[in-house]
Amino acid sequence: MTDMEPRWLNGQERAAWLALFSVTTLLPGAIEAPLQQEAKLSLFEYNVLAMLSEADGEALPMSELAARTSASLSRLSHVVKKLQARGLVQRSVHAADARVTEAAITGVGMALIRKLAPAHVETVREFVFDQLGQKDVDDLARIGRKIVRGLDEAHWTLRPERPRA
Template sequence: MSELRPRWLSEEERAAWLALLSTTTLLPGALEGPLQQAAKLSLFDYNVLAMLSEASSRTLPMSELAARTSASLSRLSHVVKKLQGRGLVERATHADDARVTAATITAVGAELIRDLAPLHVETVRGLVFDQLDRRDVADLARIGRKIVRGMDAGHWILRTPAP
């Protein structure tokens, strides 16, 4: 068995890595806090509702919703069941294919997202975009897409045109 030789990070790579790691560690909690306080929603709950609210007819097959939320079907199913219990989402057989289960945001869920969206966008803006200039924003999108591609070349975000 051959021994793998580590490719140590350069000082520049280490600094970039630690900045990314700190961002991915701190940002979810900072984004979730206001959502929890306002509506007892996790960031993931909010993302599920947001993806449904943006879909045509406010419905997505569970597999597509899982892709758009970067979640496993089992995690998504658990969360959709919880949201269904709160009257925010309905689950049913897809109209076009009886083998497919689809989730639909309810009127109550859509109203909640409409009410929370300004708070969430302001939180995102304050934590992320107010710290960046236009070039940084373009770089963030470009770099984020490259990192995602390295983990999942078929990820849904890569199906959307880059800005």
Template sequence: MLAVTTLLPGNLDGALQREAKVTLFDYNVLAMLSEAEDRSLPMSELASRTYSSLSRLSHVVKKLELRGWVKRSPCAEDARVTMATLTEEGYSAIEQLAPAHVESVRDAVFDGLDHKDVADLERLGKKIVQRLEPSSWVLREPRINS
């Protein structure tokens, strides 16, 4: 497990880094925003979807904002929350990055597994996440179009 949890992020991160000076975590932030309604999420929601602390996210979003990929704005209903929104540039950025990243993931993981393996992987992954973060969104997800 140590091998997997060390090598896999390292591998994916390395590929993204070489490709575009972007971290796996950066990528994931952009990805979550790109899939969200209005390409926007409150910081705390984004933190929980990326499994990160608010602090870490705050630093990273600042960096991404400097690159012009994300912007932050206050929320009308609750003055405590900050909304992070993907900009057009941010959207094109992730659109460009996605194919190579998907390919990396396939390469590193899925090309070596058959259908049963993938099903097992999902089952086991969920069981483990269940213990670590029972409230994680991956455990909800009823998959609308299945």
């Protein structure tokens, strides 16, 4: 322990921090509200379904799904169990490795994500991208990657992107 003076934020850093903090507290609720109203889904549950819907074969090992949703395995397991009870997801032993549990989106889950996605994207566009110019979007992506790298240098969003089919 040292008696060094804390590295206080300067005025611009404080303004940036408060803006980022406000975004991280206000935005999730604004984006989740329509999902709750339409389908009784949390933003996290929607994200689980979205990640599965975009995956090859519409399924992922639970560990990879946890990485793609930035969740602990225990939180993810609890949420997948809830989604499974609603018939939106199924869990099974991975065909190639019996030690791995895999989650897959069901037909009902895929139908729901297809129904919700257009309005969800419009909500994201309204609250985020309609407020920004192209340079802002580029800066947001660059800055977001830097912050994510500082939190988790192996985060899945930092991997080179594979071309989509």
